[in-house]
Amino acid sequence: CGVFGIWPELEASRQTYLGLYALQHRGQEAAGICSRDQGRLHLHKGQGYVADVFTEATLDRLPGDGAIGHTRYSTTGGNVASAAHPFLVEGRFGQIALCHNGNLTNTEELRNRLIQEGQVFSSPSDSEVILALINRAKAASVVEAVVEALRQVEGAFSVLIITKDKFMAARDPRGFRPLSMGRLGGATAFSSETCAFDLLGAEYVREVEAGELVVMDRDGLTSLFPRERIQARPCVFEHVYFARPDSFVYGLSVMGTRRDMGRLLARRHGVAADLVVPVPDSGVSAALGYSEESGIPFDFGLIRNHYVGRTFIEPRQSIRSFGVKVKLNPVRELLKGKRVVLVDDSVVRGTTSRKIVSMVRAAGAQEVHMRISSPPTTHPCFYGIDTPDREHLLAATRDLEAIREFIGADTIGYLTLEDLQTSVRDPDGGHFCYACFTGDYPVLPRSAAGRCG
Ligand code: 5GP
Numbered sequence: 405c406g407v408f409g410i411w412p413e414l415e416a417s418r419q420t421y422l423g424l425y426a427l428q429h430r431g432q433e434a435a436g437i438c439s440r441d442q443g444r445l446h447l448h449k450g451q452g453y454v455a456d457v458f459t460e461a462t463l464d465r466l467p468g469d470g471a472i473g474h475t476r477y478s479t480t481g482g483n484v485a486s487a488a489h490p491f492l493v494e495g496r497f498g499q500i501a502l503c504h505n506g507n508l509t510n511t512e513e514l515r516n517r518l519i520q521e522g523q524v525f526s527s528p529s530d531s532e533v534i535l536a537l538i539n540r541a542k543a544a545s546v547v548e549a550v551v552e553a554l555r556q557v558e559g560a561f562s563v564l565i566i567t568k569d570k571f572m573a574a575r576d577p578r579g580f581r582p583l584s585m586g587r588l589g590g591a592t593a594f595s596s597e598t599c600a601f602d603l604l605g606a607e608y609v610r611e612v613e614a615g616e617l618v619v620m621d622r623d624g625l626t627s628l629f630p631r632e633r634i635q636a637r638p639c640v641f642e643h644v645y646f647a648r649p650d651s652f653v654y655g656l657s658v659m660g661t662r663r664d665m666g667r668l669l670a671r672r673h674g675v676a677a678d679l680v681v682p683v684p685d686s687g688v689s690a691a692l693g694y695s696e697e698s699g700i701p702f703d704f705g706l707i708r709n710h711y712v713g714r715t716f717i718e719p720r721q722s723i724r725s726f727g728v729k730v731k732l733n734p735v736r737e738l739l740k741g742k743r744v745v746l747v748d749d750s751v752v753r754g755t756t757s758r759k760i761v762s763m764v765r766a767a768g769a770q771e772v773h774m775r776i777s778s779p780p781t782t783h784p785c786f787y788g789i790d791t792p793d794r795e796h797l798l799a800a801t802r803d804l805e806a807i808r809e810f811i812g813a814d815t816i817g818y819l820t821l822e823d824l825q826t827s828v829r830d831p832d833g834g835h836f837c838y839a840c841f842t843g844d845y846p847v848l849p850r851s852a853a854g855r856c857g
């Protein structure tokens with residue numbers, strides 16, 4: 405998911421709308437904005453793209469100088485309307501709204517306990533659990549109540565909270581999901597990615613630190629650390645796939661790290677070939693790096709249709725590989741008779757990759773060499789990236805040769821873990837989460853209900 409918020413800014417909801425536009429790639433299931441006008445909160449949210457959910461009229465109904473917003477990417481919580489963010493409730497501290505990127509790992513435990521205590525829930529989302537913990541805290545002030553709540557939740561969260569007089573931003577102690585702070589004139593903005601600051605003309609200030617709770621009100625900005633500080637383990641997959649290449653994530657250029665992944669991939673898995681072709685869009689930056697390092701020319705041998713919505717009407721008569729073809733089409737003129745290096749960022753189930761390889765062959769490629777700019781994905785993520793269970797991960801149960809055969813490529817080469825670590829400037833491997841590639845989970849997953857990336 406993507407989160408964006410800004411305060412104090414005259415057109416807070418419109419700026420948030422723009423911010424969410426830049427974060428659309430982080431979630432296409434639902435979008436929402438909650439604004440604050442003279443101590444009252446106003447909410448609008450719905451299923452679909454940011455552009456579908458909001459109109460001039462709905463934005464007019466979100467007045468005020470503070471706003472938080474969210475783009476939702478559903479994981480196991482499912483694509484249900486009740487799971488759209490922000491969540492707005494009224495309790496001991498008056499109105500309070502929250503939106504959340506990440507995935508708590510002790511949701512089920514907390515939820516069961518809260519239900520026993522009399523709490524009711526209206527959705528499977530773990531965000532509602534955080535709101536319930538805030539309302540049931542012993543503390544007298546809302547900030548202390550948030551601190552108390554944040555001490556009980558485990559796993560991944562980058563959250564934005566708005567109340568009648570406070571604006572808060574928090575990141576879990578390991579900082580699994582990104583969250584940056586920016587400045588626009590006299591306003592402070594928070595965003596999952598810096599590309600939203602670029603769109604607004606805001607200036608990047610710093611990261612919200614792992615474990616930090618930033619509180620803003622009329623008296624200014626305060627930084628708190630509700631828990632003991634530990635080694636941060638931010639998600640490396642943001643650099644591999646999830647974030648936009650024009651963003652800086654954890655202070656590193658995503659385009660830069662992806663290019664390096666491609667370069668190192670070329671050094672490790674060189675091959676005699678005529679053309680480097682990215683699987684768009686996620687494979688583009690790494691393919692450029694591969695081409696630069698190997699000297700093999702780069703070209704767009706696959707063209708992506710950018711206008712494919714989340715649902716489309718399938719033809720009655722089956723067309724081979726229809727699902728992939730509607731999104732990607734090979735350029736025969738470029739591929740015919742060529743030995744092609746096909747570069748993608750990751751292989752999850754392998755079903756897409758298999759269809760793409762066969763499509764490239766059908767377009768006349770003589771050889772297809774698959775190169776993946778991350779290590780084999782062998783484990784599911786419990787921290788906000790939607791990965792299937794282990795048995796559906798191609799690399800969880802197969803060796804390299806079986807993967808190559810399944811995909812139908814002439815050769816296959818993955819980035820090594822060491823090379824990935826080099827690409828994100830983490831030579832000793834202790835500064836990121838790599839669990840989907842290693843199974844070494846920084847926080848043991850106890851439950852994964854209501855997951856939301
Ligand atoms: P597969 O061959 O495993 O079916 O699909 C691989 C493709 O899925 C790659 O192009 C990769 O960019 C993409 N991918 C990896 N992780 C995710 C994810 O979390 N969500 C979506 N929509 N695509 C992903």
Ligand code: SF4
Nearest residue numbers: 639641785837839840
């Ligand atoms: Fe990121 Fe993978 Fe860790 Fe999930 S398991 S947080 S996708 S590195």
Ligand code: MG
Nearest residue numbers: 684685686687
């Ligand atoms: Mg892709």
